[in-house]
Amino acid sequence: MSNILRVELTDDQHGELHALLARRDLTRYSRQRAECIRLLDRGKAAPEVADLLECNVVTVRAAVHRFNGGGIGALPDAPRPGRPARVLGGVDRAALADLLDRSAAAGIAWTVPALRDWLRGQRGVEISADWLWELLLRDGFRWKQTRGSLRHQADPVLQQAAKAQLGDLRTYGWRRTRAGGI
Template sequence: MRAAVGPGPQRSRDRVHCRPACGHRAQSSAPVLDGSFEALADAPRSGRPPRWTREDLDALEAMLDTAAAEGTTWTLPALAEWLRRERGVNVDSSWLSVLLHRDGFRWKRTRDSLRHKAGPALQAAAWERLEGLRLYG
């Protein structure tokens, strides 16, 4: 009875250019790759090229390493200004933050503290005075 209705499933698959494994769904018209990595090469990108180069970020990284060894701290706007002045690269400080995070830089906000100026003898004397002032126990 099937032959009276129309062509069989194999013939209809041949007409829509389908592989037998995919059933009756039509195959896309995308070109078949030969399996080499050259077939996956990026096309030229649209838009403006980046303002910074890898060499600019390497120079910034070297400067930050030197500054860390000297104990100097930097803000992102100051780093952006350094790149503009020394390398001629205009980068917004918020984008510079993203670039530095991509390279593995992490930072914390500096805190004001006087702990480094405290003398151990003075602290012990102050603790003794405080012990005498306690009203409980």
């Protein structure tokens, strides 16, 4: 019994493999498995294929076993478990952008959880605050935390009077000396 892995593709499988490799949405590992099969079909040995693709021989052998178990259709990655990511549609994004633009003009600040609640109540869209934050950043929305200062609302005359009063309270020329006598 030989340990040499051999793959011989039929004409139909050649066509399927070519179509698979032509796909632009193929993940890195799916493409690597398909290339393993293509190179093995051309007569290369598993260590040669591993060297050409800069991977481990175990990876090449796993691709062959996967191919033997399910053909060309078994080479792409299996679907990921769990719920697919929520996508905020173009209409909902436009409504959100309009809301944010109108709010900015009116001086109204929104938090991401409040925006999420607005989307849920007004648009019927369920989305997490973290994912909404990411989408807003991708769309170019930036905001900064407001300061807790009221300086801009203070009366300049009163500010000058307070500065003058504080200036009179300062003691000039007084130096604190260290224990060393300096």
